Amino acid sequence: MEFKPSAGWEERIVSSFARQGLMTTMGATIHPVAPGIVEIAVVPGPAVSQQHGFVHGGAVSAIADTAAGYAAVSLMPPGTAALTTEFKINFMAPAGGERIVARGEVVKAGRTLTVVQTHVFSETGGARKLIALLIATIMTLAAKDGFSD
Amino acid sequence: MEFKPSAGWEERIVSSFARQGLMTTMGATIHPVAPGIVEIAVVPGPAVSQQHGFVHGGAVSAIADTAAGYAAVSLMPPGTAALTTEFKINFMAPAGGERIVARGEVVKAGRTLTVVQTHVFSETGGARKLIALLIATIMTLAAKDGFSD
Amino acid sequence: MEFKPSAGWEERIVSSFARQGLMTTMGATIHPVAPGIVEIAVVPGPAVSQQHGFVHGGAVSAIADTAAGYAAVSLMPPGTAALTTEFKINFMAPAGGERIVARGEVVKAGRTLTVVQTHVFSETGGARKLIALLIATIMTLAAKDGFSD
Amino acid sequence: MEFKPSAGWEERIVSSFARQGLMTTMGATIHPVAPGIVEIAVVPGPAVSQQHGFVHGGAVSAIADTAAGYAAVSLMPPGTAALTTEFKINFMAPAGGERIVARGEVVKAGRTLTVVQTHVFSETGGARKLIALLIATIMTLAAKDGFSD
Numbered sequence: 001m002e003f004k005p006s007a008g009w010e011e012r013i014v015s016s017f018a019r020q021g022l023m024t025t026m027g028a029t030i031h032p033v034a035p036g037i038v039e040i041a042v043v044p045g046p047a048v049s050q051q052h053g054f055v056h057g058g059a060v061s062a063i064a065d066t067a068a069g070y071a072a073v074s075l076m077p078p079g080t081a082a083l084t085t086e087f088k089i090n091f092m093a094p095a096g097g098e099r100i101v102a103r104g105e106v107v108k109a110g111r112t113l114t115v116v117q118t119h120v121f122s123e124t125g126g127a128r129k130l131i132a133l134l135i136a137t138i139m140t141l142a143a144k145d146g147f148s149d
Numbered sequence: 150m151e152f153k154p155s156a157g158w159e160e161r162i163v164s165s166f167a168r169q170g171l172m173t174t175m176g177a178t179i180h181p182v183a184p185g186i187v188e189i190a191v192v193p194g195p196a197v198s199q200q201h202g203f204v205h206g207g208a209v210s211a212i213a214d215t216a217a218g219y220a221a222v223s224l225m226p227p228g229t230a231a232l233t234t235e236f237k238i239n240f241m242a243p244a245g246g247e248r249i250v251a252r253g254e255v256v257k258a259g260r261t262l263t264v265v266q267t268h269v270f271s272e273t274g275g276a277r278k279l280i281a282l283l284i285a286t287i288m289t290l291a292a293k294d295g296f297s298d
Numbered sequence: 299m300e301f302k303p304s305a306g307w308e309e310r311i312v313s314s315f316a317r318q319g320l321m322t323t324m325g326a327t328i329h330p331v332a333p334g335i336v337e338i339a340v341v342p343g344p345a346v347s348q349q350h351g352f353v354h355g356g357a358v359s360a361i362a363d364t365a366a367g368y369a370a371v372s373l374m375p376p377g378t379a380a381l382t383t384e385f386k387i388n389f390m391a392p393a394g395g396e397r398i399v400a401r402g403e404v405v406k407a408g409r410t411l412t413v414v415q416t417h418v419f420s421e422t423g424g425a426r427k428l429i430a431l432l433i434a435t436i437m438t439l440a441a442k443d444g445f446s447d
Numbered sequence: 448m449e450f451k452p453s454a455g456w457e458e459r460i461v462s463s464f465a466r467q468g469l470m471t472t473m474g475a476t477i478h479p480v481a482p483g484i485v486e487i488a489v490v491p492g493p494a495v496s497q498q499h500g501f502v503h504g505g506a507v508s509a510i511a512d513t514a515a516g517y518a519a520v521s522l523m524p525p526g527t528a529a530l531t532t533e534f535k536i537n538f539m540a541p542a543g544g545e546r547i548v549a550r551g552e553v554v555k556a557g558r559t560l561t562v563v564q565t566h567v568f569s570e571t572g573g574a575r576k577l578i579a580l581l582i583a584t585i586m587t588l589a590a591k592d593g594f595s596d
Contacts, residue, residue, distance in 0.1 A: 016200050017200075019200040020198065020199050020200050020205060021194075021195040021196055021197060021198035021199075021205070022175075022196070022197050022198060022199065022205035022207055022208050023205075025174060025175070025196045025197065026171075026174070045170075046170040047170055047171070047174045048170060048171050048174065049169065049170035049171060050169050050170075050171065051165050051166075051168040051169050056169060056170070056171035056172075056211065056215075057211075057214055057233050058171055058207070058208075058210060058211025058212070058214050058215060059171050059207075059211065061207060061210045061211065061214065061236075062205065062206075062207025062208065062210065062211060063207070065206055065207050065210065066205075066207060083240075084206050084240060085239065085240060085411055085435060086237065086238060086239040086240060086384065086435055087210075087237070087238060088235065088236070088237035088238075088386055088535040088582065089235060089236060089237075090234065090235040090554075090562050090582060090584065091232075091233060091234060091235060092554070092555040092557070092562055093555075107537075107539070107577070107580060108539040108540075108577070110539070112410065112437070113383055113437070115537050115539055115580065117580070130554070130555065133554060133562065133564075133582065135535065135537060135580065135582060137383060137384055137435065137537065139410070139411070234560055234584060235533065235584055237386040237433065237535055239405075239413050239433060239435065241405070241406040241408070241413055242406075256388075256390070256428070256431060257390040257391075257428065259390070261559065261586070262532055262586070264388050264390055264431065266431075279405070279406070282405060282413065282415070282433065284386065284388060284431065284433060286388065286532060286533055286584065288559070288560070314498050315498075317498040318496065318497050318498050318503060319492075319493040319494055319495060319496035319497075319503070320473075320494070320495050320496060320497065320503035320505055320506050321503075323472060323473070323494045323495065324469075324472070343468075344468040345468055345469070345472045346468060346469050346472065347467065347468035347469060348467050348468075348469065349463050349464075349466040349467050354467060354468070354469035354470075354509065354513075355509075355512055355531050356469055356505070356506075356508060356509025356510070356512050356513060357469050357505075357509065359505060359508045359509065359512065359534075360503065360504075360505025360506065360508065360509060361505070363504055363505050363508065364503075364505060381538075382504050382538060383537065383538060384535065384536060384537040384538060385508075385535070385536060386533065386534070386535035386536075387533060387534060387535075388532065388533040389530075389531060389532060389533060
């Protein structure tokens with residue numbers, strides 16, 4: 001599926017991401033790939049681990065959800081805000097390796113609701129292995145009262 | 150539903166939780182309520198925020214998923230480990246207030262799979278308002294190679 | 299949670315249900331319990347079975363989803379329509395017994411989105427055993443072009 | 448992803464499908480595409496409709512779930528049975544057209560759990576439009592007591 005980007009989508013996403021305290025806390029980084037496609041990565045380590053040393057499922061979910069949200073935002077007009085109404089994630093393998101990369105891709109951009117899928121990979125030596133799969137529903141809101149992006 | 154606890158379930162849960170780096174990073178605290186019921190809380194603040202100052206959906210999910218996992222663990226025999234295979238979460242209101250509390254309760258404890266539901270509340274002045282609802286499937290694994298609790 | 303019913307909600311639901319060909323095909327019946335709560339039941343038999351004689355998971359999902367939808371509709375103003383945007387269901391036990399009853403209850407009625415939970419029971423001799431749990435997101439649409447209820 | 452088929456997978460699937468009363472009731476047909484990929488189709492009509500004449504979301508879910516289950520079964524050894532433990536489905540467009548086709552594809556085949564994704568299309572004149580997306584978790588059971596395929 002090909003999508004029409006919203007104006008200045010990359011700047012809007014990067015700037016909004018920088019204001020997300022949780023992503024800073026987790027040391028996550030963002031890479032806007034294309035309109036409708038956004039990647040967010042985190043490096044395994046004590047700050048994001050579970051009890052066996054792998055990246056915590058909650059951290060995996062957090063970057064997967066965030067990638068989904070910004071993938072949706074990349075297609076929304078300026079002056080709107082995005083709200084994740086729900087998501088579901090399946091975990092398929094332990095989250096280890098050099099980096100965990102969540103790649104969100106819009107499946108269907110509707111007027112009110114956008115459906116996004118995020119594939120989460122464990123990356124080692126440039127090779128990616130699928131470790132989780134998320135599907136999210138993002139609602140477009142008219143921005144007001146300071147709620148934008 | 151009433152459940153039979155596993156021996157020493159409170160100590161096992163609290164000790165395992167303390168080894169989860171992500172939970173420490175987020176400043177989360179655990180409260181084992183009863184066999185099959187576990188609460189995990191986090192205080193809103195910059196470390197766990199999204200771009201508008203509310204607690205990030207990823208942080209809400211992380212404590213909700215963790216509460217579900219330990220609720221399941223509380224009913225599992227010592228010498229087993231728990232694995233979240235999937236979860237789904239619906240967000241119903243912004244995550245603000247004094248504390249965000251995720252209360253996981255086992256719905257069905259099976260031999261291989263346990264279904265858990267977590268209600269997430271925004272707590273202010275002792276009053277709780279439902280802000281999110283998670284349902285998770287947790288798999289019981291025979292512990293080996295150091296993977297326990 | 300207590301909800302304010304919409305005018306004539308029972309008639310609207312029963313009449314709309316009667317026009318659902320699939321429900322007729324499955325021999326399903328509806329029971330509007332209260333505003334925000336609707337039950338739909340089906341009797342196990344060859345018409346709705348899977349290969350081992352139990353009620354097919356697809357039939358269980360169909361009545362659970364429909365119960366969720368009408369529970370949401372019971373709180374919507376006349377002149378609107380309901381659309382299930384997504385649902386998730388966990389199956390916990392085989393669907394046998396005398397009747398399968400899906401009881402949908404609204405968790406949160408929002409302006410655009412309503413979150414509903416459906417507990418599905420196997421009923422025998424009046425006793426109910428939980429066999430599945432569904433959570434659905436229902437969108438309220440302004441009815442037009444003949445799309446209502 | 449490429450998968451190793453189980454012996455006689457096509458016959459096992461087609462034969463098991465023929466014993467599913469609900470699929471017969473709905474007039475559904477099965478097409479085993481390849482190991483790990485199975486399609487199930489239904490023709491819109493009064494037997495499977497909702498109140499506006501489109502195919503009922505419950506019927507869409509039923510064929511999507513069934514396609515997921517048989518996609519998983521196609522990779523399971525003979526003498527095992529498959530159990531859908533949970534699924535989630537997002538609806539993206541009304542289910543109309545000449546045929547509704549659910550195409551299940553295995554994402555990850557594990558020893559105990561298999562994750563499958565089903566894309567549901569509305570087909571008209573050979574063209575397919577995505578109308579729903581399902582993700583399911585299927586558990587492999589050792590067959591006994593007559594529970595196989």
